[in-house]
Amino acid sequence: MKITGMKERGGKVWAPRRGGSPVGELGFWRAAARGAIEVGGTPCFVFAADPLVEQVGRLEEAFAGLPVRHWWSFKTLPLRAVVEWWKRQGRPVEVVSEAELKAVLELGFEPGSILVNGPAKHAWLGGYAVEGLRVNFDSVAEIRVLGRVAKKRRWRVGARLSMATEENFEFPGVRAQFGLLAGEVSEAAVQMRKFGLEAEVVHFHLRTNVGEARYYRDAMACAMALAEGVGWSVSILDIGGGFPPGRICTRGGLPLDAGFSLASMRGVVAEALARYGLRELWMENGRWLTAPGAVLAIKVLDIKDDPARGARTLICDGGRTLQAMVATWEKHAITPLVDRRGRRVATLVHGPTCMAFDNLGLHDLPVGVKEGDVLLWWDAGAYQLSWETRFSHGLAAVAWVEGGRVTVVRHPGA
Ligand SMILES: Cc1ncc(COP(=O)(O)O)c(C=O)c1O
Structure with missing residues (x-):
């Protein structure tokens, strides 16, 4: 068994800007995710103390x-x-x-x-x-x-x-x-x-x-x-x-x-x-x-927009098969890393693997979400690391945020 972050270390000083309680605070997670992605890229689990x-x-x-x-x-x-x-x-x-x-x-x-x-x-x-x-x-x-x-x-x-x-x-x-x-x-x-x-x-x-x-x-x-x-x-x-x-x-x-x-x-x-x-x-x-101790940051790689599909379809670099097994029976919120405008449309968020199973559920997301955007899948702290897979891809990056410091404790593809 590999305990995540058992060997790798490396860090980056990051000054969090948050007001009040971090739980439920979009601003906190956005800042943390930005710091983590800068070093680790996506997909990335961002854990915080x-x-x-x-x-x-x-x-x-x-x-x-x-x-x-x-x-x-x-x-x-x-x-x-x-x-x-x-x-x-x-x-x-x-x-x-x-x-x-x-x-x-x-x-x-x-x-x-x-x-x-x-x-x-x-x-x-x-x-x-x-x-x-x-x-x-x-x-x-x-x-x-x-x-x-x-x-x-x-x-x-x-x-x-x-x-x-x-x-x-x-x-x-x-x-x-x-x-x-x-x-x-x-x-x-x-x-x-x-x-x-x-x-x-x-x-x-x-x-x-x-x-x-x-x-x-x-x-x-x-x-x-x-x-x-x-x-x-x-x-x-x-x-x-x-x-x-x-x-x-x-x-x-x-x-x-x-x-x-x-x-x-x-x-x-x-x-x-x-x-x-x-x-x-x-x-x-x-x-x-x-569960509330992490978000999963994934990037939108492709968008299939034809209404004939039944829902706006995003293909991202992370998803259920690789990082989020619990999405099989749970629905977690998804928020774009930057605010996106437009009406909310039914959007099916997929991971990158060749399995129809690989989705994080149907969400109402702003139509302004576009290719290259990062999405945050909330409450990713429980069981995801234990259950992740390497299905056609490598493992995601993992970052730990404590005391104003973001440390990427595992680099992607490990
Ligand atoms: C013996 C035991 N203790 C604690 C837990 C943690 O359960 P939960 O994450 O639902 O709190 C489990 C989960 O399977 C368990 O088997």
């Missing part, structure tokens, strides 16, 4: 006074500069693969601030003689294989439990592949005890874009009942991620966070801490935290 600082602030404010710990979901944004930024604040990181564990050890995270999640860890984790890791077991097989090393290396262990709402979205009625079913929890407890282990943590991750806080409440009750049933005295409940980000819509145009609020989550969390006598509650929000 300021919006992430805001999101962290919102989380902290929402759960102020409660023993809530936020873990960085590494897979959501495996960008070295941003993970280092997170680490400098003394915050912990959650990983789900061997490559991710290696990367965070290399970045200098203390084992106690590394949480190892994910399926099939027994295929690789036993080789890591790291003292004091935190590990959430995903299956009975994992416990059988890793129990001895977990005891020897004094890992603090937990168990991921499968919740009823975790349906496979492609195969309704079939559970997602993660965690222990209710019927497997007692065997998991037996296996752990063979090695002298007790689960200190119970964990679930419902899915991404959880629509309402009540789903968490129901899952908390279910997870705690399962733990109690096998005599685990759980002090930490890890509710995974899943908060839906603001501003992003379904492909059909409905806001993902229409039924969700941090205030409703606070209520659910405060109630759980008290009801279950928990010492801490953990969250691993990826998408909510990081």
